[in-house]
Amino acid sequence: VMETIGLRKEDIVVISFGEDLAASTLATLHVKQMKVEKIIVKAPNDEHKLILEKVGATDVIIPEKEMAYKIAKGLISPNVLDYIPLTENYIICEIAPPSSFVGKSIAELQLRGKYHIEVIAVRDVLTDQIQMAPRADFVIKGSEVLVVIGKEGDVDKVK
Template sequence: MKRFAVIGLGKFGFFVAKTLYEDGNEIIAIDVDRNRVQAIKAFCSEAIVMDATENEPLKSLGLEIMDGVIVSTGINISISILISLHLHEIGVKKILAKALDEDHAKILSKVGATEIIHPEKDMAVRVARGLSMANILDFIPLEEDYNLVQVGPPSAFIGKSLKDLNLRAKYKVYVIAVKELVSENFILVPPANFVIKESDILMMLGKSKDIERIEELK
């Protein structure tokens, strides 16, 4: 279990906190608005009404031991900049801050944010990539040009085992899980003798260019 704090509980912050909590993580949710804090209480470990621009109250929370702090405050950019600066001074190692534009992003990076979130831009890229790779049902960006994707099996794969296909050697991709839609089973690290069915969804890990080679087989 990891521990995160989310500062700013608008729509973006609310759903980040809720999703992280539902995934089994410990979540501290913080906002200056009591109504927003009340709304998140069922979806976090601790909900706190606090003005996070004030350094001393923020320091009292022990956020430096968290696995990450997400700053998702609203349209007043000075607030997110000040909070990010305070978190950096406290010693928080991973600060993920939501930026409204590129200039805002540059300032956030300079005051200590370790990762910048562009919600609209990131979603636009994800949708565009999903559309341009028609057989890919879901797209999850990873580091170093590696992607984790869910792919419907090409017709050439159906009825064959993973051993027969030898995807690791031929395409440099790894099948790390399979969703069986008919039986609703989820098989993590399927055995070599697993035979692929038309209704299966393959979760593959590999470089973009290698996954695209699989897509071209459709």
């Protein structure tokens, strides 16, 4: 079947069979045998993820687990609007600046020294304009969100 749809070895394949362990495992194995370099597979749990990685999946996504983590993160740190995990400890995330940040420059806030985080961009939610790598004298407005990078625990301290 895969050959008939024109699958080539340099392609990326996404496999999503829901809860069907046998189907997703066999599909992953067949795609791996075709020398596909990037195989992204949906799994229902960590045990299924382990099996899929053993047969050749390069990325395994557990949507329910990721969504649960995202919801929990929002409850624990309500100012964290969105995030992307980079490693086990580091994340890039959008945070709503606390009211104490508004009207102050990045230099005044001393985010690197106090929180060990770095502002890599600022997005104005009203205009959707993005200021990449804002300078130290950049003053934060109430309509902006900060895109920061740092350890997850350090980002959580920004309140």
